[in-house]
Amino acid sequence: MPPIRTLVLDSFLLRTVDIAGVDPKQLHALSVGVRWPHRVPDWRTLLAAGRGIAAVDEIGRAVGSAMWFPYSDGFATIGMVITSPRLQAHGAGRWLMDEVLAAAGPRAFGLNATREAHRLYQSLGFVDEATLYQRQGRALPPEDAPLPPGATLRAAEPADLDALVRLDARAFGAPRPALLAHLLAAGAGTVLARAGRIEAYALRRPFGRGQVVGPLVAACDADAIAVGRPHVEAQAGRFLRLDTRQADGPFAAFLARSGLAVFDTLTTMSLGRSWPAPAPDGPVSYALASQALN
Ligand SMILES: CC(C)(COP(=O)(O)OP(=O)(O)OC[C@H]1O[C@@H](n2cnc3c(N)ncnc32)[C@H](O)[C@@H]1OP(=O)(O)O)[C@@H](O)C(=O)NCCC(=O)NCCS
Known part of the structure; x- marks a missing residue:
């Protein structure tokens, strides 16, 4: 009889940190992982324009991000919501959104949802406004x-x-x-x-x-x-x-x-x-x- 082997899958311990303290090269690796075209300078522009959180794993790798861009006391846009592919569909996206909405609120929010993220935002109460091409x-x-x-x-x-x-x-x-x-x-x-x-x-x-x-x-x-x-x-x-x-x-x-x-x-x-x-x-x-x- 072959020896019994065990494997623990999909068990991640994540913590959130201020995205301002994360190396933009790590954030770049995260966005490349979901096939987004941003370069390191594009991340720097976004980091200068807004605030946000990153999710990091036990060894300090950035495996998730979510940012908000305050345009007035009452309104901010949300963007750069990413979870690394190996984490997806395990609840990390919702957790990051809950954290961002709590950190940036109370105010109204706008965002542009990809097809992948639309259901997540709908379940948080976001409503459709327009189509972006x-x-x-x-x-x-x-x-x-x-x-x-x-x-x-x-x-x-x-x-x-x-x-x-x-x-x-x-x-x-x-x-x-x-x-x-x-x-x-x-x-x-x-x-x-x-x-x-x-x-x-x-x-x-x-x-x-x-x-x-x-x-x-x-x-x-x-x-x-x-x-x-x-x-x-x-x-x-x-x-x-x-x-x-x-x-x-x-x-x-x-x-x-x-x-x-x-x-x-x-x-x-x-x-x-x-x-x-x-x-x-x-x-x-x-x-x-x-x-x-x-
Ligand atoms: C969108 C994204 C952040 C969601 O993150 P996630 O970690 O998978 O999110 P969750 O596990 O919390 O899932 C949230 C909801 O979306 C659903 N979902 C997750 N991936 C999905 C997919 N590929 N297609 C359809 N629904 C999906 C989940 O079932 C869940 O729905 P529920 O709350 O009704 O059960 C992640 O897929 C991602 O980084 N995608 C690439 C980048 C992107 O498109 N970002 C959004 C920018 S607007």
Whole structure:
């Protein structure tokens, strides 16, 4: 008779720590493990913009994460919710979410749910708000097109920050000065002005496999295309990504012609109340800074 052997499977002792103290290289290993494209600098951007917790195992490896990004006393977004594949479906995701909601609350929350996470968030009381389209691909050189009537286009400058924050706040529903300062410095931007007043902007920075365009804020599709086009042109032949809630219409068609196909769809969800309300008849968010930041 063969000797009896024993094996204990799926027994993990985890503890939560402040994510600020975790080596971004460890967090990078965690996100690579679920096939997310974030690089170490992308994690650094997120760590600078928000707060969060990591779950670490007995030997100090990061095996889970969850972050929140406070935009006002009453509202935060949640993102970077990850559990390592060997842990999944054992309750760690729910535990991390419970910890984050307790640490960040009481306030309302918004997030963009992957298909894998949708059920988890639903069971925590989050409700569906909108669909988010993750579009990406090898950018194609855009066709020439005249600027919209009365508009001029130029590169964004550091001195534009205050104007961008005001415009962005009307579209997003809350001011994001520190985030926009960081993103403006991290890459390239374009602004569209009429009579000297900035009415649309788009920022682009390195992210994941290439570059990402976002935030992009404009009052109409024509203005959104005008500030987006220089970024597609600059990145032609290379990987470009843009996350948008525009399902169809001229802007979505422009993205399709630019080589940015829909790679994935996510569900924008809220807990507590709806997302901050954009100004009525004001500018609209055409591209997110990122899925976690919005
Ligand atoms: C989403 C994720 C964090 C869930 O973590 P987890 O440790 O598996 O979560 P839990 O074990 O606590 O499960 C939570 C719920 O989701 C369900 N679930 C877990 N994995 C699932 C899957 N692949 N498909 C469908 N449901 C799933 C569980 O059954 C559970 O439902 P229940 O509460 O009704 O029983 C994890 O799968 C993950 O890291 N995925 C990749 C990254 C990602 O998509 N993150 C979400 C960003 S919005």
